[in-house]
Amino acid sequence: MAQIFSPAADARLRLALVIGAALLLLGLGTGFAWVRSGTAWRVGEPAAQPIPFSHAVHAGGLGLDCRFCHAGVERTADAGMPSAETCLGCHERVWNVTAQFAPLRAAIARGAAVEWSSVSRLPDHARFDHSAHTAAGVACGTCHGKVEEMPRTAKAETLNMGFCLDCHRDPAAQQRPAGAVFARDYAPTGEAHALRPHGLQSFRYEHYGVEVSPLTRCSTCHR
Amino acid sequence: MSDVTAPVAAAALRPGAWGFRLSVAFCAAGVVVLAASVAAVLVRGVGVWGNNIPHVWGFDLIGYAWWIGIANAASLFAAILVLRRHGLRTAVNRFAEAAALAAILAAAFYPILHLGRAELFLWTLPYPSYTGLWPQFGSPLVWDFWGIMSHVVVTSLFWFIGLIPDLATMRDAAATRGRIGAARAYGLLALGWRGSVAHWHRHQAAYRLVAAMVLPLLLWAQTVVALEFATTLVPGWHQARLPLHVVVTGLPSGLGVVLALAAVLRHALSLQRFVDREDMNLLAQLTATAGLVAALAYAHELLVGFAEEDPTTRAALSARVLGPGAPAYWGAVALSAALPQLLWSGWARRRTLVLVAVGTLAAAGVWLDRWSLVVDGLLRDHLVGIGPAYSPSLAEWGLLGGTLALFALVLLLFGRLVPAVSMYETRHEESEAEMEEEER
């Protein structure tokens, strides 16, 4: 009787099996890496803004404090965005390039809103309170990166759930002393951040000897 | 003895008759309906079904429990035959295993489709997600997920292991007929089986090992489905006996389907010689016995239930048995427990039509039993009168019909493309038989 398969067939079969397995692993690995990658979360992609604004110039060059424009960051959930007045307050006097500021003047004339667009928007089901985080000693850069070096503002971190959880599981690593929250040139001084007396962080508890932090309970971030 | 191979292989290799093609076309049409129903629920959400609060489950879980029941009983049956090296195995093993496989395929639709957000089905798997979240291993649904997965894998393994030597036979048969392409295909699937005695030895060991492990797996897989109900606080469901009840009442469906299938294939593929009258008798009597066992389960349910001290549970049961749920409940008893008793009569056993009818009706009866559990189990809750009754929508009927068509289609193709009875087992049988004769 004749062979139905040549000896090469076995080699091919084995090769196929190996390649198949390899492809499967490769696929899983790629998926695993992709969902964690910056590209999947559009890190580093600037958004179109009503006026060509550069953090590098204002925050970096001029050294303006974040709170100069984001006034609500210590008091409210939303950091707050600069009003047309905030911009023109200075630009009436310096670097008064009419063409650039036309949108702002129009806004004031019409009493309209200046529609900045966000690079770090969180989904509807996530509750994020800037005031709580600044009060807890989390610096702006922890989530927004080195904004003062960005000519065009872009997302610096994935800001996905894993990113939030990493910090909520071990906040101490990211917490600064109250004074240093807005410092751009902060070098860790070992000096620990004093926990707020009634902040969530102060209510760690344990069950069956396993310690649990309120910061990782769903209701802390999800509403 | 070479005439063992010829007819069986012929049955698979001969070009399909018009009747076969017609039935394939019919089932294919049914599968189109299935596709439409699936699309409907995926696109427009489970809202297209008739569910509500409290009837959050309906045809989805009914169909699931039902198909799983068929699959379990069928492969349970097959496994037992293998383990006992029963003569019947040569005849109906392959049917039973194939039926089980097809039934699981049909069942596998429901756990995914019934989700409000089916696309997130994977979240029941423990994999490292960027969210850092994991499944909840205490949930019966997670148990069930593993149950159905192990069920699919193990049953197909069981089926495949048994098939390997016959695939080799098919390879050689095809080769001698000069159909090299078919030979190659079968050859690839046969993994180069060459019938070495040593291989046979290990093959048999593995085959029996898997068969042995299939038994507890099946019992448990079915149990887990039942646990989805038994672990809730719903008075009609919260019972320790429920898993046993579901397993036992499931038996008539699986055996019934195998019986009907055997009767049909026997004629369609003219395999009377390999599936002889004795085999059919035995199978029929087994189905009847399964009916008896189911009857016992029902009797036990009534006895225990009405002796139950908790009034709410009693109220729930009486609503199912005597109240609005009576038609489904007694329909189930009549079809899946009482009707199979007909098969004790030789007259009935000799009528192919009767066998087919009884087998199918028994399965239908078990479907009613699942309805009685899933839907009528909610007739009475702890708080009275929450929400209106459940009435299935077109999309749900389409899903039921569609999965039936899929089941039939898979079986048709199976009967067409792979040996319908186990050839090597038959050879083995017959050689042994001859030896016995020689010894006399």
Next chain:
Amino acid sequence: MSHPPPFGQMAEFAEADALTEAVRAARAAGWRHLEAYSPYPIPEAAEALGVSAAPVGYIALAAGAFGAALAAGTAWYISVHLYPVNVGGRPLNAWPTFMPTTYLVAILWACAAALIGMLALNGLPRLSHPAFFARGFHRASADRFFLLLSSDDPLYEPEGTAQFLRGLSPLRVSEVRSA
């Protein structure tokens, strides 16, 4: 005969018992490299060849145990350490509720291992094998029984081997080429 070198000598039998006898004889004659083929399992022959199926069982058992440990361990580690949460007031390590999955996964692994182990021990898949060169070997999957004495065996030398095989009163004896 002609190069390539022969793979061995193949004897064809019509009866299972004949094959079994032949195997016994060959073993008695001191043959070590020999393989028998049959259309259905012949435990006696296997026994005569001294094949043991026990390893399949051990593999399955080991795999099952590993699967069980893996499932239970995963459930425990995730629920107690990776992300402990209060689910209905239950304790974190609600181990009884981990058992169903443990059980199922164990069986899953055992079954898969049984099949894969069996194939591995059999050296399958092997689509192309010299045995298929043997004349009429296609009937090995239908109704004939074959005994192959391999050329790897020190006792092997073409004429003598053929002689020996003919002594076992086969239907036919033929040399099998290796390629």
Next chain:
Amino acid sequence: MSGAIPPRRGPDPAPEPPQPAALAPAPHGALERREALRLMGASLALSALAGCEEAPEHGHPLHAPARASDGAAITAEYATVLELDGLSRGVIVRTRNGHAVKVEGNPAHPASLGATDIFAEAAVLSLHDPQRARRIRRDGRPVPAEMLDAAIAAARAELAPRGGRGLRILTGPVSSPTLARITGAVLAAYPEARWHQHDPLADDAALEGATRAFGQALAAVPDLSRARAVLCLGADPLGTMPGHLRHARDWITARAEGRGARLIVAEASPSITGARADRRIPLHPANAAAFAGAVAAALGVEGASGTHPDAAGVAAELVQDRPGAVVLVGRGMGAEVHALAHAMNARLESEAVRLLPHPLARPEPMAASLASIMADIAAGEVTHLLILGANPAYDAPAALGFEAALRRIPFTLHLGFRADETTRLCTWQVPMAHPLESWGDSRAFDGTPALRQPATVPLAEEARGEVEILTALLGAPATARAAVGETWRAAWGESFDARWAAALEEGLAGEAPAGLRPALREDWNRPAPPMPRGLVAVFAPDPGTRGGEAAHEAWLQEMPRPLTKITWGNAALMAPATAAAHGLSPGDEVELELGGRRVLAPCWPVPGHAPDCVTLPLGGGRRAGGPVGEGRGFDAYALRPADGAWTAPGLSMRSTGRRADVVTTDSHHRVDPSEAVRTVAPGGTLPQPGRDASLHPDWPYPAQAWGMAIDLDACIGCNACAVACQAENNVPVVGPLAVSQGREMHWLRVDRYHHGEEANPASSFQPVPCMHCEQAPCEPVCPVNATLHDQQGLNLMVYPRCIGTRTCSNNCPYKVRRFNWADHRRLLDTPARNPDVPLRPRGVMEKCTYCSHRIAGARSAASAEGRALRDGDVETACQRACPTRAITFGDLNDPGSAVSRARQNGRHYAMLGHLGTRPRTTYLARVAPEAEA
């Protein structure tokens, strides 16, 4: 987020011209609110028409205002008033980024005391209603506003010479001092003109009765805080009577202190007051006068006569409790009964009722007023008709033939909130400003005046108010704000500025007038002829849609009516015995005929309804105004007699043999085997089971352990909590079909149970939110940990994690979980939504969260102040709305918290406690004399 909200603020000043004085906060961030709202108006129109998902993000935190403003402007509260029957309840409107998102009660206002009713809650919904009228139209075609002004000027030119002959002004009931002043000015300028009021729900008999008794139109206002025994003759002080919120609070406060009034309710159609009565007497309208007379006679009122088996006993109870005893009479009773009641109260020297000058600016029998205008129209004497706010084409009795009459008037102008039945028949169709976006003033049931200030800028640019129209007619156009200012400047003199600011801050513009003690006239007793026997039609305001003006509020249409549990419509209510006598079963369609006019209606038996009469709820069968209200139920006005009577004999009813679809959440279960509602005798207690044993140590709950206690003895089933929850949590409306499928989404439902015999059962209500069980059965069955507990003991539902297996609902014995069978987000994504609560996608579970966003808000506010949360910092929406304070919420770890104290009460129990779920939401048993503890 009570904790997070800055103090309430007054009105916005007029916009100043922009000055680039950098970083100077403009007061109250007025402009960004205006702009945001303009955007939002557009988006609503869009989403309504095109159903576009990408509406501009109104008031989006990213959209910085043109002018800098303090962050607090994001949330602001305004004290204002909303009217019912022309009488006001004080409310506080919370705005977010300039949108009114929630209405809550004004604690300072006597008609609210901090509570709301379902109609007040729904105001934010109507404010943002895409269906409201937006453009000025002439015969249906949009025209520029100038054309309207020109037309009014022309009318003035035509009317002035002839002293306004032919001019008629038809308004709703008016309590507004300003509107009264302006109307007076118009009548002065046009001596021949006439002003009429129309209110389909007016109780003319009360006015007539008071006039008979005292010779003047007084309002008899009960004071349930001082009452010991109250006989309600068809009166519904807890439900539909003006001041119901106040009465409910007074009643429960006294009851809680053990000196509560004993409620004796004699009524034909079951009301929520009847449901809470200590003694209830189903009273056929024909026997009402006899019963009242008999009681009066037994009390020794001379001239009174009548016989009724129950009278003697009732009279005895009243006498025993004098002077705390009072007789209240409601709609459906004749003037003679009202007069009798006054006589009885005088006889009882009742201290529990105050006789006050009528809060309406010009109290008049409104049916008569409408009749006279009809006569004038018929006589062709009317050339100009201004209909301001009213909708007579729908809610005047069909017998009057108003629609036909309207067509014969040359100049007709309708000022209406939506294009309703009347609008379509008028030449000039003017959109009316919503109370939440316009200036005004108004009086409460007791005459307390208050200012109405806009919480938002007008969403309909062209909308106007009555004042604008009338001042235009006077030739001196004034804005509502100016007119109101003028009124009160006159009243307050030079202290105006201070008092004005105070009034806007506090929500009150003065005191209630003092009560009068007029002598009973000699000839008060004028018995009416006895009512003929036979089937009697009883007209009643629908608990959900009132007279029909609320028929377009989807929240209210879908809210199950307290006793019938009917949604999305109405039905002919009758005693089960009556239904049986006519061979009717629930849902059968019947043809009702009265005075030759016919309607088709579903039959709906109601336990406790008086036999031989049929209640016909008004407000159904709207023919215009939008898809929400049109064609829901049947129109009872079609049967109402021309004189607007509340009861009419001679009704005939026959089955058509067809079925009518009644959408109801009622399961017809009249028993409560699971003892969900427990009852104890006064002073009685329930056995308090110890904490059931568990193999495992309990989870610790550091900081707070939130819990809720609901006092069933206080619950009057008014649904305010349920609607408040819907408003607060963006709970979708699913529509009649889905409700009939059992897919309603209410997070908080109010269960209604009947106990005792069908003819006259005891009824009780039970609000059922999520129980937040400590051993929650829903959690262990979730495969993906989408529902679990947090450190505060809240049973969380994590929407983004849910995959929709629905197993949790299966395992919830309370069935409080709701599933998104459809995607409701597009309809919910309006500025009316609460931005603190996310919209849920299709296919996920949802349920009561204990207003976790309010908890979070309160917590961050507290920690910003560096202090721990205090009891009362967190108020859930349902708790805030409840008129009887039945709901307490707080921290169970704090033994001093209100909820902890409630749990110490002997009436405390857990629903289905035997299941071992350890619910955090628990109940206080109802107190009833007949209950054996």
